[in-house]
Amino acid sequence: MNIDMIRAAAARLDGHARRTPLLTSPFLDDIAGRRVIVKPECLQHTGSFKFRGGWSAVTALDTETRKRGVIAYSSGNHAQGVAFAAAQHGAPAVIIMPNDAPRLKVENTRALGAEVVLYDRPGGEAREEVGNRIASERGLTLIKPYDDPEVIAGQGTCGLEIAAQAAEMGIDHADVLTCCGGGGLTSGIALALEADAPGLRARPCEPEGFDDTARSLRSGRIARNAKTSGSLCDAIITPAPGEITFPILSRLCGPGLVVTEDEALHAIALAFLRLKIVVEPGGAVALAAALFHGDEIDGDAVIAVCTGGNVDPDVFKLALDRFA
Amino acid sequence: MNIDMIRAAAARLDGHARRTPLLTSPFLDDIAGRRVIVKPECLQHTGSFKFRGGWSAVTALDTETRKRGVIAYSSGNHAQGVAFAAAQHGAPAVIIMPNDAPRLKVENTRALGAEVVLYDRPGGEAREEVGNRIASERGLTLIKPYDDPEVIAGQGTCGLEIAAQAAEMGIDHADVLTCCGGGGLTSGIALALEADAPGLRARPCEPEGFDDTARSLRSGRIARNAKTSGSLCDAIITPAPGEITFPILSRLCGPGLVVTEDEALHAIALAFLRLKIVVEPGGAVALAAALFHGDEIDGDAVIAVCTGGNVDPDVFKLALDRFA
Secondary structure, eight states, X not given: OOHHHHHHHHHHHTTTSOOOOOBOOHHHHHHHTSEEEEEEGGGSGGGBTHHHHHHHHXXXXXXXXXXXXXXXXXXXXXXXXXXXXXXXXXXXXXXXXETTSXXXXXXXXXXXXXXXXXXXXXXXXXXXXHHHHHHHHHTOEXXXXXXSHHHHHHHHHHHHHHHHHHHHTXXXXXXEEEEOSSSHHHHHHXXXXXXXXXXXXXXXXXXXXXXXXXXXXXXXXXXXXXXSOSOTTGGGOOSSOOTTHHHHHHHHOOOOEEEOHHHHHHHHHHIIIIIOBOOOHHHHHHHHXXXXXXXXXXXXXXXXXXOBOOOOHHHHHHHHHHHO | OXXXXXXHHHHHHTTTSOOOOOBOOHHHHHHHTSXXXXXXGGGSGGGBTHHHHHHHHHHHSOHHHHHHOEEEEOSSHHHHHXXXXXXHTTOOEEEEEETTSOHHHHHHHHHTTOEEEEEOSSSSSOHHHHHHHHHHHHTOEEOOSSSSHHHHHHHHHHHHHHHHHHHHTTOOSEEEEEEOSSSHHXXXXXXXXXXXXXXXXXXXXXXXXXXXXXHXXXXXXXXXXXXXXXXXXXXXXXXXXXXXXHHHHHHHOOOXXXXXXXXXXXXXXXXXXXXXXXXXXXXXXXXXXXXXXXXXXXXXXXXXXXXXXXXXXXXHHHHHHHHO
């Protein structure tokens, strides 16, 4: 896993992924007490940065392998990113989802061209059994959500863009806050910044109660979450940092930041009011940290990645009711 | 008013206005039955394209004139665009608003650096009297919302971007739908497309009951709206096309499109779900026309400008409740 893989992924993504802009608002600067620069990956294809990793992984396969198809376990943003990337190559994609996944997510993933296979949760045939059986029957390649070098390389292209765009704005020293689940995006961005913008430092952000990465960074070894459900920030809830991602995070990242669910909802409302973008709770924790945890941040500017916008309308309305 | 003024405005806006990206979604393509490409000007500074015209007009003034300051009549997007553009030049800005303007709009405009002067509506001192008195006392320059060549030139920079970005996407023939009030944006875009993308044609879009531009284009002379209030699409409700804008619209634009308020709300919900952008009703009528009036549009692609995102949270929730 190195910068050359990220640059190669960037070449494959060129003209296919969106180069999302950097957004700012004087109102957010006032709240944070420093310049706040937002990278809105909610505007990426399929509504999250996951399209980058999906496209990178699908295009890294040789033609014959790709033709047989890919498989992923996800009910969320990774599913949509992989499905859409595969569909644009005419490659079959099978997405394994729990049979209690929201119908809208199932329908969206199907509409993006994937075959959705449901498994029983918690009883019945286990998720991996279902997936392994189908993968071996059809010769599908598994695309993991974060602990996969080509996926990390794809997410890292977001970091190359941040490095270039921050330089255009004259920012050469700042923390780059990222919403962090398994660490695919954060580790990819950290590697890209190390190469292209060494004055920028990646810092993972997580919701309270699911701060496995912050604790892992503090202790120097992989710590796990006590639970992996029960958060509005579902998009970034994972059991623990990955085997590939954690050593990168550990070497390159600053300390993790932890925000409350209320702070994430407040950030959603402010992104609505001031930036005119739609952010989901798990995609808003980095902005929440930038706005409400300024005492843990140094420097006169901070960059926050808003990682996704696939939010339930009811959750969005809740954020507006409480904070807009 | 010509293309050279637009190119000069583009040079002045370079590095200051955002080059908003083009957004797409396969879900919107399915609804429209053709490719739908969205230019999200809601992501522009101050939440609407109006910053372009404000910046263009402020920077077109000579230094001494600018130092004395500018004045505008507006309770909406034009006010914020002018206020923010003036503030960044250290130039005073006076915005004349009715004293029943929403407090939030007054506060926002003040926070962007302007002095807000309220006038009594409908009784009391008339708006123009208040404005003229202050302007002459202080030597302020009036910046009109649309019937001003430098404002049109600024809005036209959006058209230059569309021409270049559409070419990058391989689109050389398509209708470019714009939300249209007095016609500043639409005429600016039309001139830019004439010069840089002659296969793209601007078409104004308006809400039902306020279709002065569509009627003017049909009859060949300026027609007026029967009323200028009572629409959720307040941002684009004006009495009639402008004296400067209408001849340009008449020469270059295709027929106007007219949508219902419900269609605009539906477009807001779809922009939330599929593009992750926040659009106001008046900024959604072009997207609504692209999605729901396809039988009035030719070609396998259509470009829609989402012109602004300064929407009241309650109106946004209404759109989600009904259509998300």
